[in-house]
Amino acid sequence: MATLIEPVVIDQMTPIPFKVRTVREELSHTFTLELEPPDGEFHFEPGQFTMVYAFGIGEVPISISSSASEKSSLQQTIRRTGAVTHALGTVIPGRHHVGIRGPYGTPWPMKQARGRDLLIIGGGIGLAPLRPAIYHALENRDDYERVVVLYGTRTPDDILFETELRRWGDRDDITTLITVDAADRGWYGAVGVVTRLIGRVGFDPSNTTAMVCGPEIMMTVTAERLMEGYAMAPENIYVTMERNMKCGIGVCGHCQFGEKFICVDGAVFPYTEVGHLFDIKGV
């Protein structure tokens, strides 16, 4: 008979239970979990993600959406799309736990961008991974020149973190613009794709770092617009990549994109590292 060894974490694939402090419904299909690290602190950098495990159902990669300076809890904003994300949405705060592995992946270039304009462009749920970058910029406001947030989403009902976006919109130390793809007459804001907002804000293309997160097509179009319309250098444009992920640590092979493992080499990439892969079918 096989003898048994104590289950200390024998590899990086074993998750750690985090208590669910709150569950907040954001939009009709999107909610935010606030989680409590068992040993009191959780360290991460803006742009990183974790593998979130629903007991017995499965594990999914989800970006952290809270401020990296807040270490006693973390938030993850999740859209219900399938079995695992649905299960995560049914947890009971104060009672249930979810499993967490991580943090994993590369961060937004907050350090490299010091002394520069920040152009933060999000699409749909893509605002969630960008929020820690926005928090960081606001908490360290003197480190950056202009801070601009451009957000595009489908309809006025799909505006993620709307209260917060409106609050930022009222401040003078950050410019925030929102656009929707389609709206009825009750909407007084901008209509159209997010790239159209770029021309409406001031920034110095030669001294700007852009951080873009959204559907792949939105990121490609945005990066092209910034390079062609504003002569921004591709190395100053950062995007996040998404692929099927099973491990988050470079051993399952699923997230490969060209020579990259998105889970360890990304998910945040300078456009120079992935731009050439976007227009090859089925990479």
Added chain:
Amino acid sequence: MSEMYVSGQSGIGRLIQALAERGHRVIGPVVRNEALVYDEIKGVEDLPKGWTDLQEPGRYRLEQRGDEKLFGYVVGSASWKQFLNPPETVLWSGTLSPEGFRTDPLPEPPKYAFFGVRPCEVAAMQVLDNVYGSDNGTPSMGMRTATRELTFIVAVNCVEPGGNCFCVSMDTGPTANSGFDISITEIAHNGNMRYLIESGSEAGTEILDEIVGLEEPTDAEIAAQESSLAEAAANMGRTLDVEGLPELLKGNARNPRWDSIADRCLACANCTMVCPTCFCNTIDDNLSLDGKHATRTRKWDSCFTLGFSYMHGRPMREGVGARYRQWITHKLATWVDQFDELGCVGCGRCITWCPVGIDITQEAAAIRRADLRDTPIGIGGLA
């Protein structure tokens, strides 16, 4: 070079015994259901004496050789990865508890001795060691690392390469240079089967010191070993030109040649299952009926399946051409970016066990002949 010994087949038997006495489960090649498989062996009589394997693209057959050779074949379909990283293995299991869940104790790793590991297979284990290496001290594959550390490796050098072998091109054979505890070369000398035995580690030396009846090889026997191995190197079934191969494949991502492979490839994933270095895996979740006990099981997966790249309700690699391109480009190009070496060791399994006989060496050569890097199609490849 370490000390060298020579023996007859009885010495090989004593080596198997000595390993078993040290608590190793000795696994070696055996013939079962007309195929060569790796399974537990108790003695030299379990080895496939007098058998050989004929390998061609899409074809594998065992035949009697009419001699007494213990190692007169190359490799069967299954590789050693089935023991170090089994096709299905419990990653962890856990039970609900007030603090969330508690992971259950794991079984102790098995203590194997692999007997009759071909040089390309030794190289394949080293390739996978690099894949599973960890930067932070915590292993990424705990059970595999633990099993690997306990495993004793007896390599057998190749004096008769198979029809689909190309280890010389990949610089992995036909002689094992590192990564084993003991290596053996089988030679027919003056009508006798002689086994030249060399230690490759302290553990190897220790065990060889104990085995009785090992002799010192004669100069003629050493010369015979050298000439057999040199002859093997000159007799490879295939060759793969690796010169500039990564750039070639990455630069030809849009080559229409991939579509022609798609017309033949069945996307059956055989090639990835038999390959000793393919490491892709997925995880299955299970929950007990009362909802209190969960198990996560790691299973081999393949980049040839549609579900592999599934995202937002659709696969990212829809076409079979894109999937074949992913596979061969990973093996022969992007692996170098990831792990500083090629991901193929030239064992030939993917060629033999492909039902339609698609040959990795020929497909790479075809892309080389149809290199489109200097045309508009080549602009903006993977490179």
